[in-house]
Amino acid sequence: MHGLFISFEGIDGAGKSTHIEGLADAFKTQGRAVTLTREPGGTPLAEKLRVMVLGDPMDALTEALLIFAARRDHLLRVIAPALLRGDVVLCDRFTDATFAYQGGGRGFDLKVLAALEQWVQSDEGLLGDPAGNSPMKPEVETVIEPHLTLWFDLPPEEAALRLAGARVPDKFEAQPVEFFSRVAAAYAERQRGHPERFARIDASPSREVVWQAVRQVFVAKGWLS
Numbered sequence: 082m083h084g085l086f087i088s089f090e091g092i093d094g095a096g097k098s099t100h101i102e103g104l105a106d107a108f109k110t111q112g113r114a115v116t117l118t119r120e121p122g123g124t125p126l127a128e129k130l131r132v133m134v135l136g137d138p139m140d141a142l143t144e145a146l147l148i149f150a151a152r153r154d155h156l157l158r159v160i161a162p163a164l165l166r167g168d169v170v171l172c173d174r175f176t177d178a179t180f181a182y183q184g185g186g187r188g189f190d191l192k193v194l195a196a197l198e199q200w201v202q203s204d205e206g207l208l209g210d211p212a213g214n215s216p217m218k219p220e221v222e223t224v225i226e227p228h229l230t231l232w233f234d235l236p237p238e239e240a241a242l243r244l245a246g247a248r249v250p251d252k253f254e255a256q257p258v259e260f261f262s263r264v265a266a267a268y269a270e271r272q273r274g275h276p277e278r279f280a281r282i283d284a285s286p287s288r289e290v291v292w293q294a295v296r297q298v299f300v301a302k303g304w305l306s
């Protein structure tokens with residue numbers, strides 16, 4: 082796969098959205114094809130699952146299974162084909178969000194999440210046709226994960242102030258600040274486990290200062306000039 086897979090993470094209110102759009106523009110200006118997508122979601126089926134996950138109360142395993150089902154469809158139909166074409170895939174949240182929200186926030190078993198991650202993100206079956214009927218079996222099975230994850234880190238109290246009154250909150254945005262403290266701690270733990278993949282962005286300063294920090298990560302990697 083020749084494309085670049087980049088995910089964006091952080092607690093609700095950390096302000097990642099405008100920077101994702103800015104990066105899409107920057108890559109397009111350099112002549113790269115960009116696939117802009119999000120999780121849960123990114124395909125018609127996964128967007129339906131998103132509505133359920135963000136709207137309906139459910140037990141934590143049901144939630145994790147729906148999120149990983151959405152992820153499988155998204156990988157199969159959108160992410161893997163885009164990477165094979167050589168696109169830059171900019172994905173608003175990916176599996177780190179599951180470890181942070183379902184694992185950290187809801188306290189769900191991290192070992193089960195890790196097993197689902199291996200199973201769902203295995204490249205076996207992802208490289209064939211989108212129906213998954215005639216997969217090209219790779220020699221060595223690998224787990225597809227982002228090449229780079231930008232983690233927008235903001236204290237939960239500050240994120241809560243930014244979110245207050247912004248819009249009608251979804252199931253997670255309506256959670257108390259203690260929930261987001263656990264989510265933030267789980268993101269920090271994910272970074273410790275994957276230091277080569279993670280880039281932490283201090284999301285506290287002004288949007289322009291944060292944007293310069295974001296740009297710099299890509300310039301340092303030689304991906305943007």
Ligand code: TYD
Nearest residue numbers: 093120121148174175178179182183253254
């Ligand atoms: P978000 O990405 O913030 O989108 P928007 O900008 O439209 O609010 O919202 C997605 C929500 O889904 C967010 O609260 C985190 C949650 N989520 C999980 O709980 N687990 C996951 O695996 C993913 C991808 C998202």
